[in-house]
Amino acid sequence: MKIQRLFSGAVVALFAAIMAAPVAAWEPSKPVEFIIPAGTGGGADQMARLIQGIVAKHNLMKQPLIPVNKSGGAGAEGFLEVKAAKGDPHKIIITLSNLFTTPMATGVPFNWKDMTPVSMLALDNFVLWVNAEDPYKTAKEFLDAVKKAPPNTFKMGGTGAKQEDQILTVAIEKAAGVKFTYIPFKGGGAVATQLVGKHVNATVNNPIEAVANWRAGKLRALCVFDDERMPYKTRVTDTQSWFDIPTCREAGVSTEYVMLRGIFMPAGVPPEAVNFYVDLFNKVRATPEWKKFMEDGAFNQTFLTGKAYADWVSKAEVLHRDLMKEAGFLAKP
Amino acid sequence: MDEINALFHGFSIALTPFNLMLMVIGIVLGVLIGVLPGLGGANGIAILLPLTFSMPPTSAVIMLSCIYWGALFGGAMTSILFNIPGEPWSVATTFDGYPMAQQGRAGEALTTAFTSSFIGAFFAVVMITFLAPLVAKFALKFGPPEFFSVFFLTFCSFIGMGKEPAFKILAAMMLGFALAAVGIDTVTGQLRLTFGWHEMMRGFDFLIAVIGLFGIGEILLSMEEGLSFSGRDARINTRIVVETWKKLPRFWVTSLRSCLIGCWMGITPGGATPASFMAYGVAKRMSPDGAKFGTGQAEGVVAPETAAHAAGTAALLPMLSLGIPGSPTAAVLLGGLLIWGLQPGPLLFVEQKDFVWGLIASMYLGNIVGLIIVLTCVPLFAAILRIPFSIIAPVIIVICAIGAYTVNNAMLDIWMMLIFGVLGYAFKKLAYPLAPLVLALVLGDQAEDAFRQSMLISQGSLGVFFSNGLVGSIMGLGLLLLVWPLFGKLKARLKAAG
Numbered sequence: 038m039k040i041q042r043l044f045s046g047a048v049v050a051l052f053a054a055i056m057a058a059p060v061a062a063w064e065p066s067k068p069v070e071f072i073i074p075a076g077t078g079g080g081a082d083q084m085a086r087l088i089q090g091i092v093a094k095h096n097l098m099k100q101p102l103i104p105v106n107k108s109g110g111a112g113a114e115g116f117l118e119v120k121a122a123k124g125d126p127h128k129i130i131i132t133l134s135n136l137f138t139t140p141m142a143t144g145v146p147f148n149w150k151d152m153t154p155v156s157m158l159a160l161d162n163f164v165l166w167v168n169a170e171d172p173y174k175t176a177k178e179f180l181d182a183v184k185k186a187p188p189n190t191f192k193m194g195g196t197g198a199k200q201e202d203q204i205l206t207v208a209i210e211k212a213a214g215v216k217f218t219y220i221p222f223k224g225g226g227a228v229a230t231q232l233v234g235k236h237v238n239a240t241v242n243n244p245i246e247a248v249a250n251w252r253a254g255k256l257r258a259l260c261v262f263d264d265e266r267m268p269y270k271t272r273v274t275d276t277q278s279w280f281d282i283p284t285c286r287e288a289g290v291s292t293e294y295v296m297l298r299g300i301f302m303p304a305g306v307p308p309e310a311v312n313f314y315v316d317l318f319n320k321v322r323a324t325p326e327w328k329k330f331m332e333d334g335a336f337n338q339t340f341l342t343g344k345a346y347a348d349w350v351s352k353a354e355v356l357h358r359d360l361m362k363e364a365g366f367l368a369k370p
Numbered sequence: 371m372d373e374i375n376a377l378f379h380g381f382s383i384a385l386t387p388f389n390l391m392l393m394v395i396g397i398v399l400g401v402l403i404g405v406l407p408g409l410g411g412a413n414g415i416a417i418l419l420p421l422t423f424s425m426p427p428t429s430a431v432i433m434l435s436c437i438y439w440g441a442l443f444g445g446a447m448t449s450i451l452f453n454i455p456g457e458p459w460s461v462a463t464t465f466d467g468y469p470m471a472q473q474g475r476a477g478e479a480l481t482t483a484f485t486s487s488f489i490g491a492f493f494a495v496v497m498i499t500f501l502a503p504l505v506a507k508f509a510l511k512f513g514p515p516e517f518f519s520v521f522f523l524t525f526c527s528f529i530g531m532g533k534e535p536a537f538k539i540l541a542a543m544m545l546g547f548a549l550a551a552v553g554i555d556t557v558t559g560q561l562r563l564t565f566g567w568h569e570m571m572r573g574f575d576f577l578i579a580v581i582g583l584f585g586i587g588e589i590l591l592s593m594e595e596g597l598s599f600s601g602r603d604a605r606i607n608t609r610i611v612v613e614t615w616k617k618l619p620r621f622w623v624t625s626l627r628s629c630l631i632g633c634w635m636g637i638t639p640g641g642a643t644p645a646s647f648m649a650y651g652v653a654k655r656m657s658p659d660g661a662k663f664g665t666g667q668a669e670g671v672v673a674p675e676t677a678a679h680a681a682g683t684a685a686l687l688p689m690l691s692l693g694i695p696g697s698p699t700a701a702v703l704l705g706g707l708l709i710w711g712l713q714p715g716p717l718l719f720v721e722q723k724d725f726v727w728g729l730i731a732s733m734y735l736g737n738i739v740g741l742i743i744v745l746t747c748v749p750l751f752a753a754i755l756r757i758p759f760s761i762i763a764p765v766i767i768v769i770c771a772i773g774a775y776t777v778n779n780a781m782l783d784i785w786m787m788l789i790f791g792v793l794g795y796a797f798k799k800l801a802y803p804l805a806p807l808v809l810a811l812v813l814g815d816q817a818e819d820a821f822r823q824s825m826l827i828s829q830g831s832l833g834v835f836f837s838n839g840l841v842g843s844i845m846g847l848g849l850l851l852l853v854w855p856l857f858g859k860l861k862a863r864l865k866a867a868g
Contacts, residue, residue: 086420091423107779109553114568197556198555198557218829219826220826234511236513
């Protein structure tokens with residue numbers, strides 16, 4: 038990761054240098070469609086609309102950026118549209134893990150290689166949560182309890198089926214030798230509430246989905262599924278900061294999973310157009326609004342562009358294929 | 371009375387000239403958004419959300435919630451004037467609202483609808499003001515079995531309700547369920563009933579179906595009947611508002627009942643759509659004029675409008691205090707809160723007093739401002755019906771087509787709309803009811819999700835629906851409503867025999 042970060046720093050510097058030079062750069066000549074392959078109100082939607090707001094407020098682009106939700110078929114609708122819009126530089130798409138999971142689970146024909154990677158904005162973390170009234174203080178205590186109970190006694194709530202939450206649940210089951218009953222809900226907010234209401238026993242919500250109830254003392258964070266702790270040391274609850282949550286590896290579960298929040302464009306677009314958007318998102322990332330959003334949601338702020346980004350995506354694809362294959366989620370051809 | 375103090379503090383925040391101006395702008399924009407089918411409150415707010423990032427959060431949410439009120443008012447207009455419900459919860463308003471407009475009583479119907487929505491919303495705001503912490507906890511009791519029981523109750527209350535034979539209602543409802551099943555399946559993550567056709571992945575959107583079934587279907591019928599449009603004798607009467615108001619107090623029982631149904635459905639996140647149908651159904655049962663419902667009874671407009679707005683307003687409470695959006699619009703607003711740096715959740719009421727009470731105060735003010743604005747326009751709106759049908763029909767079709775296209779920016783949806791139009795025409799000719807189809811299409815997939823989640827939880831035992839007092843009593847009530855019409859028939863038969 039460190040090398041990648043260094044590398045991305047170099048890329049950023051390079052682009053900054055290019056942009057500073059008085060070259061006749063490409064610029065959008067009409068409004069840019071910003072496709073969100075998810076419904077309104079979810080994590081991707083919030084991020085896209087924040088970006089739209091930042092772009093408008095700081096006047097980062099002459100043409101407006103217009104978010105459009107294309108959530109049909111677990112996001113396949115949005116991806117197929119970008120695939121079909123070959124060579125159109127006025128279309129960008131924000132992705133979540135359904136970039137990999139949807140085609141694998143449903144067999145809808147698209148792949149990230151049908152698009153041009155622009156830049157990674159951040160990685161979203163996953164945290165193992167339980168109800169604060171339950172007695173489990175650590176991931177180990179919790180998983181021991183799951184192990185002791187008959188299989189399927191403990192219920193894991195998550196967003197959607199055969200998507201990131203269920204994949205992660207299966208990964209935990211494999212790593213810890215336990216069995217959950219996975220219950221799919223439509224959105225992350227609903228999942229958190231179901232846990233507060235004790236209708237499920239645990240969740241793997243993203244930080245931003247559960248933070249409100251964590252602060253109110255309704256939920257307890259057991260561990261984060263990343264290779265290092267979240268870096269935010271400002272206190273969020275009365276006693277804890279994001280940094281105080283141990284990684285699941287420290288807690289004895291060696292499962293790591295982060296979700297891509299990145300930008301893609303259709304294939305076959307001119308490189309100057311890609312550079313324009315890379316630069317645009319660099320500017321977005323520099324704004325105070327973005328920084329605050331990153332901290333509130335305890336995002337992993339890894340930022341990649343160009344080849345480093347493409348490499349990361351292709352590695353993530355292999356990881357998802359392995360996880361989904363093991364879980365038996367791949368579509369039958 | 372801490373709440374009163376806090377509320378007046380809220381008024382002092384909301385009542386600045388800048389905020390008042392935003393309220394008026396919001397309401398007017400909202401009415402426009404509500405009138406154009408396809409835009410809808412949620413889309414309207416999503417489009418305008420980024421514009422508000424540079425405002426203080428309280429002003430921003432005041433403007434956005436006023437757009438929401440405006441859209442709710444506007445949605446009732448198209449239901450009454452053209453039989454095109456712009457939102458799922460306006461469907462029940464068409465049952466009596468549209469016949470009223472056809473009888474030349476459009477002004478009366480509009481005034482009734484607007485006033486009822488105001489009363490419903492106002493009742494819910496008062497409840498939010500005083501009972502917020504108490505009722506918020508109630509929403510947490512709702513797991514999948516409880517959700518299913520609410521949907522079950524809604525469907526059951528519907529079956530015995532219509533004029534049509536129960537069999538026809540069931541047939542229409544089943545078709546609705548089948549349409550709702552198209553697209554991705556939440557529980558297995560698989561595509562269903564798409565026949566390998568990618569355009570079908572999206573499933574059938576409520577709005578496309580409704581624009582087609584009601585709007586286009588109605589136009590086809592009018593064409594058959596010789597291009598007559600029976601609303602044309604609507605006189606422009608500026609005193610219509612006052613005259614209608616004189617009649618309304620008679621319906622206070624229906625109104626109060628609908629307020630309670632609405633608040634309850636808004637807090638238990640059942641939402642405004644079940645609330646409006648249920649209130650209509652209950653009013654039909656309980657009212658002495660129940661048999662005449664569907665022929666243009668003002669009471670049939672009062673019941674669903676009051677309940678829908680009470681529910682729509684009450685739905686903001688779980689959003690603020692728990693962070694669960696009770697409606698699509700609330701979901702977008704929730705996203706907005708996060709972007710403005712506010713965290714909805716149990717602590718919002720403690721940490722962001724200015725914001726919460728400013729918002730609550732703006733609900734009072736926004737509704738009053740909204741009511742005044744729409745009521746002054748009633749004669750104007752009603753006059754739309756004086757335009758000859760041969761001119762207005764093409765305009766409606768174009769607006770419908772734009773609306774259908776806007777939902778997903780897809781051309782296929784316009785064809786779907788036309789097909790639904792023909793289906794709607796056929797349904798009317800064969801005397802099949804449309805509303806059960808729409809209800810099943812709107813709530814079908816949520817009901818299915820809740821049912822299958824419950825089955826996962828209980829490992830396949832139906833006992834989960836009677837596992838605690840709350841879910842058991844809602845299910846019991848549903849079953850009772852389902853068999854109620856049979857009792858009526860049995861009684862009639864016994865009487866005839868004896």
